[in-house]
Amino acid sequence: MLVVMKAQATPQQIQAVCEYIEKLGFRPHPLPGAQRTAIGITGNQGAVERGNLEELPGVAEVIRVSKPYKLASRDVKEEDTIVRFPATDTAPDAAIGGPNLAIIAGPCSIESRDQAFAIAEHVAASGAQFFRGGAFKPRTSPYAFQGMGIEALRIMAEIRHRFGLRIVTEALDTETLALVAEFADVIQIGARNMQNFSLLKQAGRLRKPVLIKRGLSATLEEFLMAAEYVMSEGNYQVILCERGIRTFSDHARNTLDLSIVPALQRLSHLPILADPSHGTGRRDSVLPMARAAIACGADGLIVEVHHQPELALSDGPQSIYPDQFAQMMNEIEQIAPIVARSLPRAVRVPAPTA
Ligand code: PEP
Ligand code: MN
Numbered sequence: 001m002l003v004v005m006k007a008q009a010t011p012q013q014i015q016a017v018c019e020y021i022e023k024l025g026f027r028p029h030p031l032p033g034a035q036r037t038a039i040g041i042t043g044n045q046g047a048v049e050r051g052n053l054e055e056l057p058g059v060a061e062v063i064r065v066s067k068p069y070k071l072a073s074r075d076v077k078e079e080d081t082i083v084r085f086p087a088t089d090t091a092p093d094a095a096i097g098g099p100n101l102a103i104i105a106g107p108c109s110i111e112s113r114d115q116a117f118a119i120a121e122h123v124a125a126s127g128a129q130f131f132r133g134g135a136f137k138p139r140t141s142p143y144a145f146q147g148m149g150i151e152a153l154r155i156m157a158e159i160r161h162r163f164g165l166r167i168v169t170e171a172l173d174t175e176t177l178a179l180v181a182e183f184a185d186v187i188q189i190g191a192r193n194m195q196n197f198s199l200l201k202q203a204g205r206l207r208k209p210v211l212i213k214r215g216l217s218a219t220l221e222e223f224l225m226a227a228e229y230v231m232s233e234g235n236y237q238v239i240l241c242e243r244g245i246r247t248f249s250d251h252a253r254n255t256l257d258l259s260i261v262p263a264l265q266r267l268s269h270l271p272i273l274a275d276p277s278h279g280t281g282r283r284d285s286v287l288p289m290a291r292a293a294i295a296c297g298a299d300g301l302i303v304e305v306h307h308q309p310e311l312a313l314s315d316g317p318q319s320i321y322p323d324q325f326a327q328m329m330n331e332i333e334q335i336a337p338i339v340a341r342s343l344p345r346a347v348r349v350p351a352p353t354a
Helices: 011-023 051-055 113-125 150-163 174-183 197-204 220-232 260-267 276-280 283-295 322-339
Strands: 002-005 027-032 037-042 059-063 083-085 094-096 102-106 130-132 166-170 186-189 210-213 238-242 272-274 300-304
Touching (some): 011 027, 011 037, 011 051, 051 059, 102 113, 102 322, 113 322, 130 300, 186 197, 197 210, 197 220, 210 220, 220 238, 220 260, 260 272, 272 283, 276 283, 276 300, 283 322, 300 322
Parallel strands (some): 102 130, 102 300, 130 166, 166 186, 186 210, 238 272, 272 300
Antiparallel strands (some): 027 037, 083 094
16 A cells, blocks of 8 residues: 655655554555655555545545555655765765666675775776675585675775775675674675575664665566565665576576566666676676676676686686776776766775774
């Protein structure tokens, strides 16, 4: 159910409708739009009795949302969601969604301070706004490198300060989510955790952007329902990421399903990124698929970059070299205007080391 407020509705009227919904035993989700505020209602099993709601001051209409995902749906919010990162002492403002492309780059895993700093310096110089790096790694084998944990988080906090890069890192479980949230600017929920409902709900109780990667065999609806889990808890800063699905194709690690980008944009207001690194698993395919992702309308990219990929402790074969990353940035900068986007490249002066 969705309550559409009149364009001229006052904040007090919006508040009164929210309180009324709470009194009915449901949860209101006020979602301000450019023209008017819509208030999503969740917590109801069936239809909410709409009669009284329609009579409250400031209410334009009450609509039934037929899709299983409500808050993630364009029915509830017509305008694209832009997840904003206001300027800080060390970083210029940034956004995921909207006219500017968002580029997240860095190694699969943080392996040492020197490795992380070397890569961060390169990706910052090429104009990335976000630095990715795994601290807690979801590995197929329990014997494979599992990540440096809190030490990696501390290294990334230093990188944020020195290079003005926002930090994107994965929360693997509910036990470490709060710790990751302390350090991260964006909390990544990995493909294998896309349906870890307790993790999604707990991330929904935070007020930090959450990047959800599509599960290896998730349908579009399942993907949006994962976003809905986070949003239903009141966290509306959700970013989707297509990272390749498992198909019969054996020329690549995964099949980067770019056709989901326009399909998601039709149905949802949430930003959608593409990950051509996990999406292909092959260094030589990353640049072509990065170009394709921008051409088809993705809001940005998350890419694995390593200065010595042959020595990487995880995902070396799909990590591109820093000069390839620089080339990728130049190429997508040229594609961007064709799809009415631009690539902001802040010139950053590294902060002095403490
Ligand atoms: C990663 O980003 O390094 C990662 C493990 O991603 P995914 O969950 O998409 O496999
Ligand atoms: Mn990886």
